[in-house]
Amino acid sequence: MLPPNDETTRAWAAELATIDGLVVEVAESREDALRLLPAADAAYGTLDPELLASASRLRWLQAPMAAPPAGYFFDELVEHPVEVTNFRGIYNDHVAIHAVAMVLGLARELHTYCRQQLDAQWVRHLDDSDVLDLPSARAVVVGVGGIGSEIGRMLHTFGVTVVGVDALRRDLPSGFAEMHAAEDLDAVLPDADIIVLTLPHTPESEGLINERRLAKLRSHCILVNIGRGATVSLSAVVDALEAGRLGAVGLDVFETEPLPPDHPLWRHPKAMLTPHVAVVGPHIVERRLAVLRGNAERFVAGEPLVNVVNKALWF
Numbered sequence: 001m002l003p004p005n006d007e008t009t010r011a012w013a014a015e016l017a018t019i020d021g022l023v024v025e026v027a028e029s030r031e032d033a034l035r036l037l038p039a040a041d042a043a044y045g046t047l048d049p050e051l052l053a054s055a056s057r058l059r060w061l062q063a064p065m066a067a068p069p070a071g072y073f074f075d076e077l078v079e080h081p082v083e084v085t086n087f088r089g090i091y092n093d094h095v096a097i098h099a100v101a102m103v104l105g106l107a108r109e110l111h112t113y114c115r116q117q118l119d120a121q122w123v124r125h126l127d128d129s130d131v132l133d134l135p136s137a138r139a140v141v142v143g144v145g146g147i148g149s150e151i152g153r154m155l156h157t158f159g160v161t162v163v164g165v166d167a168l169r170r171d172l173p174s175g176f177a178e179m180h181a182a183e184d185l186d187a188v189l190p191d192a193d194i195i196v197l198t199l200p201h202t203p204e205s206e207g208l209i210n211e212r213r214l215a216k217l218r219s220h221c222i223l224v225n226i227g228r229g230a231t232v233s234l235s236a237v238v239d240a241l242e243a244g245r246l247g248a249v250g251l252d253v254f255e256t257e258p259l260p261p262d263h264p265l266w267r268h269p270k271a272m273l274t275p276h277v278a279v280v281g282p283h284i285v286e287r288r289l290a291v292l293r294g295n296a297e298r299f300v301a302g303e304p305l306v307n308v309v310n311k312a313l314w315f
Contacts, residue, residue, distance in 0.1 A: 252276055
């Protein structure tokens with residue numbers, strides 16, 4: 001167990017130590033890690049080039065999150081034969097509910113009324129054009145893995161026509177009317193009333209939603225990002241909101257976290273912001289341990305691991 005460790009990962013180490021044939025060591029410092037890694041067959045946590053170079057026997061690395069940040073998959077790790085796994089799949093319900101809650105709130109102008117409530121303002125917005133009619137709406141979900149699939153399924157139950165865009169997936173998940181390749185993104189954006197981004201941070205996804213693509217959107221379009229902050233240019237979002245080229249935005253992730261207190265989105269009347277909490281929900285710690293223990297048991301038994309990452313793609 002690579003540093004930093006806490007009460008949870010130490011408890012996991014004790015749980016993993018009950019697996020026959022597995023010896024578990026907890027590295028409390030970098031010095032501990034450098035001392036223990038030469039004899040390690042597997043590790044949990046984050047490596048850097050020096051640590052990886054010391055791990056001559058390493059065959060399995062469990063990443064500490066579903067979508068590690070930029071820099072986790074450095075060149076030496078990508079080229080190394082070690083298999084990397086992640087926690088993909090355990091957040092699908094929580095993140096999807098958070099994303100759909102943002103869509104519903106923005107569609108019903110709840111962001112406006114929440115601000116009015118703080119000022120005790122009884123102001124009714126009775127113009128029908130302020131409300132997005134979901135059964136008439138078309139949503140584009142960009143990134144149709146487990147989370148994106150669940151978002152699409154949920155939106156479909158509200159009558160939304162759901163279109164998926166994904167770099168790899170071609171089958172049609174439940175609730176989706178269409179699936180498109182990543183290179184088709186520009187073609188589907190102009191017809192979208194709702195866009196939900198679930199993408200990890202990769203070289204291809206960085207800055208994906210920029211000034212050029214925002215210019216393709218309908219002026220009432222709702223944009224929600226619960227993937228990674230680096231996929232959306234916040235300056236371009238602010239400009240689009242100010243110019244009336246974007247209807248509203250819901251963001252749980254940001255280019256810089258925490259979002260600086262002087263950032264204009266904090267007080268923008270068309271923005272709904274949450275501080276990277278879409279993953280929060282019951283049983284996450286237990287789910288993480290279940291994935292880790294399951295793969296540890298497979299590793300000891302010489303069986304194929306689950307949630308194996310394509311290191312070159314970062315996911």
